[in-house]
Amino acid sequence: MTGALRGLEQVFPERGPAPVHLWNPPYCGEIDMRIARDGTWFYNRTPIGRPALVKLxxxxxxKDPERYVLVTPVERVGIVVEDAPFLGVELLREGEGEAQVLKLRTNVEDWVEISSKHPLRFEPGDSDGLKPYVLVxxxxxxxxxxxxxxxxxxWGSERDGFFGVWSAGTFFPMAPMRDLPDFS
Known part of the structure; x- marks a missing residue:
């Protein structure tokens, strides 16, 4: 696959995601590609150092039901994703409180507006903390x-017994208020 894709980042430098949902090529097995927890992409255990290639x-x-895959019109190969395939690296905030709109930039330069279409969820993390995720x-x-x-x-607030954050008219709960420490 990498041989067929070599140089495409120069031909299509501003191209967005491909219509992978329309492609159903045969599964060709696993390749030694991994996305580490810190967002680093590896091929043959070596970090991919070219951001344009990672973006491509x-x-x-x-995400297929059984695995993450890289898909072209002619082949589909499995890869390993240790946590999430992307990292949220920048947040922009417009407005305040219930009227605020939050926008997230990923490590591959995708921008998404956190909303009901691109929800924010919180999962238990290490050391009793929370890990936030945004659907890209x-x-x-x-x-x-x-x-x-x-x-x-x-930027969070309380609503119906939960602490959470608003964006684009949707409330995303982080935790029940009863589970938060009382700093009063």
């Missing part, structure tokens, strides 16, 4: 970096 691979990434596209999530999590918490 991310544009043909899909079609079952592909971005793990929001820890520094941005602190921004989300600072």
């Amino acid at each position: 691979f991310s544009s043909i990434l899909r 596209r079609a079952e592909l999530w971005a793990l929001v970096k820890r520094a941005l999590f602190y921004d989300l918490a600072a």
Whole structure:
């Protein structure tokens, strides 16, 4: 697959995600490609150092029921994703409170507006903490970096017994208020 894709990042530098949902090529097995927890992409145990190549691979990434795959019109190969395929690396905030709109940039330069279409969810993390994720596209999530999590918490509020954050008219609960420490 990599031989067929070599140089495409120069031919299609601003191309978005491919229509992988329309392609159903044969499964050709696993390749030695891995997306580490920190967002680093590896091929044959070596980090892929070219951001344009990582962005290109991310544009043909899909989540099938049994695995993550890279898909072209002629082949589909499995890869390993240790946590989430993307990292949320920047947050922009417009407005405040219930009227605020949050926008997330991923490590592959995708921008998404956190909304009912691109929801924010919180999962238990290490040491009793929470890990926030944002849906980027079609079952592909971005793990929001820890520094941005602190921004989300600072922009949060209480609603119906839950602490959470608003974006684009939707409330995303982080935790029940009863589980939060009382700092009063």
